[in-house]
Amino acid sequence: MKVHEGPGMTGSFAKLAWINVSKDLRLEWRSRDVFNSMMFFALIVVVVFSFAFEREDSRPVMGGLIWIAFLFSTTMALNQSWARELRNGVLDAYRVSPAPAEALFLGKVIGNFILITLLECLMAPLFVVFYNLSSVGPLWQLVVVTLLGTWALVVNGTFFAAMSIRTRNRELMLPLLLLPISIPAVLSMVTGTTQVLSGDGSPNVQLKFLAGFCVIFTTACFLLFETVLNAE
Amino acid sequence: MKTKLFFAFAAFCCLFLAYGTYQGLVVAPTEETMGDVQRIFYVHVPAATVAFTLFFVNFLASIYYLWKRSPQADALAATTAEVGVVFCSVVLITGPIWARYAWGVWWSPWDMRLNTTLMLWLLYVSYLVMRRSSTGGSTSVLASALAIFAFLDVPIVYMANRWFRTHHPPPMLFTPRIDPRMGHIMSINMLAFLCFSVLICWFRYEMERTAQKINAGHIQRAAGGAVGMMLLPAVFFATPGHVAPISYLWAGYLAAWGIYVGYLLFLMSKLAKLKKEAAEVGAG
Numbered sequence: 151m152k153v154h155e156g157p158g159m160t161g162s163f164a165k166l167a168w169i170n171v172s173k174d175l176r177l178e179w180r181s182r183d184v185f186n187s188m189m190f191f192a193l194i195v196v197v198v199f200s201f202a203f204e205r206e207d208s209r210p211v212m213g214g215l216i217w218i219a220f221l222f223s224t225t226m227a228l229n230q231s232w233a234r235e236l237r238n239g240v241l242d243a244y245r246v247s248p249a250p251a252e253a254l255f256l257g258k259v260i261g262n263f264i265l266i267t268l269l270e271c272l273m274a275p276l277f278v279v280f281y282n283l284s285s286v287g288p289l290w291q292l293v294v295v296t297l298l299g300t301w302a303l304v305v306n307g308t309f310f311a312a313m314s315i316r317t318r319n320r321e322l323m324l325p326l327l328l329l330p331i332s333i334p335a336v337l338s339m340v341t342g343t344t345q346v347l348s349g350d351g352s353p354n355v356q357l358k359f360l361a362g363f364c365v366i367f368t369t370a371c372f373l374l375f376e377t378v379l380n381a382e
Numbered sequence: 383m384k385t386k387l388f389f390a391f392a393a394f395c396c397l398f399l400a401y402g403t404y405q406g407l408v409v410a411p412t413e414e415t416m417g418d419v420q421r422i423f424y425v426h427v428p429a430a431t432v433a434f435t436l437f438f439v440n441f442l443a444s445i446y447y448l449w450k451r452s453p454q455a456d457a458l459a460a461t462t463a464e465v466g467v468v469f470c471s472v473v474l475i476t477g478p479i480w481a482r483y484a485w486g487v488w489w490s491p492w493d494m495r496l497n498t499t500l501m502l503w504l505l506y507v508s509y510l511v512m513r514r515s516s517t518g519g520s521t522s523v524l525a526s527a528l529a530i531f532a533f534l535d536v537p538i539v540y541m542a543n544r545w546f547r548t549h550h551p552p553p554m555l556f557t558p559r560i561d562p563r564m565g566h567i568m569s570i571n572m573l574a575f576l577c578f579s580v581l582i583c584w585f586r587y588e589m590e591r592t593a594q595k596i597n598a599g600h601i602q603r604a605a606g607g608a609v610g611m612m613l614l615p616a617v618f619f620a621t622p623g624h625v626a627p628i629s630y631l632w633a634g635y636l637a638a639w640g641i642y643v644g645y646l647l648f649l650m651s652k653l654a655k656l657k658k659e660a661a662e663v664g665a666g
Contacts, residue, residue, distance in 0.1 A: 330504035381523035
């Protein structure tokens with residue numbers, strides 16, 4: 151397909167994706183409505199669970215707890231990221247635009263990824279404070295598990311948010327679609343995180359599994375995104 | 383005509399299933415350690431085979447739909463997903479009944495095989511929910527995309543037995559470790575249940591096509607399921623410590639056939655409703 155020259159439409163795939171990323175981040179920076187509610191939600195989860203568990207015995211369940219907080223705040227962010235595009239028919243404008251749909255998708259994924267990673271960085275000290283947490287295993291493994299896990303959640307989540315925005319009960323559909331699909335990833339994120347935190351066993355298997363999961367599902371998302379965007 | 387062929391096939395299926403069940407319950411040798419309860423395998427394993435096969439057909443039909451946009455492929459995808467969920471439910475209900483006897487627990491939460499099968503069931507239930515809640519023309523495209531994603535998880539489920547530590551017995555068919563008669567009867571049952579699933583799919587597919595023709599997108603869900611769900615917890619809490627092993631076998635068979643017959647009855651009521659609607663609209 152020939153790309154028409156015009157303001158905002160020139161440039162490579164990477165440049166188009168970057169335009170989307172910077173637009174999303176700028177919007178979020180000015181309003182901060184998604185980030186604030188996400189942050190507050192994760193904070194509430196941390197505090198409520200800290201009442202429920204004794205400090206001494208919380209280590210084996212920490213992996214699950216951390217990811218529950220992140221998973222649900224991710225769902226909040228993802229719903230908003232597409233709902234924002236529905237106003238003023240922006241989504242329809244994307245569909246008639248000659249820019250490749252995959253660039254839009256990549257931009258959205260990277261924008262969401264940055265947002266969630268920021269949230270995780272801010273939440274980490276809170277977990278340390280509330281649960282007196284320290285990692286027995288090497289810290290870099292924890293970072294890799296978190297990054298891969300976040301990518302797996304965000305890439306699938308962005309795709310399924312785009313899908314659920316097309317259904318009748320928009321926001322309700324996303325968890326229904328996203329959670330079953332990501333169960334394998336969630337299982338290995340939780341196991342991997344717990345293994346690093348408690349230091350029993352190496353998370354290498356989980357890391358490989360997560361990496362494979364990311365590759366397979368990222369490919370599938372890119373192949374099918376245009377179909378979903380244009381479904382009518 | 384089509385109807386005659388359908389009834390002939392239905393009669394064949396009934397005979398085949400009766401033969402398979404007789405073989406499984408009476409002829410098959412009793413297993414050494416698990417005793418008669420092991421005979422649940424003759425409904426559990428075929429149901430699993432059928433569920434996996436149907437999900438695979440669903441995957442192929444979805445790809446074909448995205449490629450050619452044929453309404454037949456869409457109807458086939460909807461059919462196989464729904465019937466697949468029914469068979470998968472049988473797997474998930476007969477499994478715990480056997481496990482309660484063999485392992486002493488209903489469910490082992492850290493067993494990958496169990497979790498992944500449950501996940502598969504959840505995936506296809508979410509697929510059905512998706513089909514029901516999307517609007518107008520976009521349903522088929524969105525559902526096809528979702529089906530492809532769902533099927534990407536199937537290899538993980540299938541390999542879970544080999545990759546991860548699990549209590550679930552590995553597939554033993556066609557290995558020299560089992561009595562050849564057991565393997566033989568298992569194959570008979572697999573074939574019988576495959577025929578049975580083809581029969582149900584045929585029935586369901588015709589309905590889906592009728593539904594497409596009269597454009598009745600909103601299909602009612604089985605209300606009886608709610609009552610069943612309320613009764614189910616009572617069973618789990620009421621289990622006494624010592625139950626005769628044979629009752630697990632009967633429970634397994636009853637549960638499996640309860641689901642199959644219940645689903646058939648549900649389809650019948652739906653068909654009656656559709657026919658009425660078709661007559662009103664004048665299509666069909």
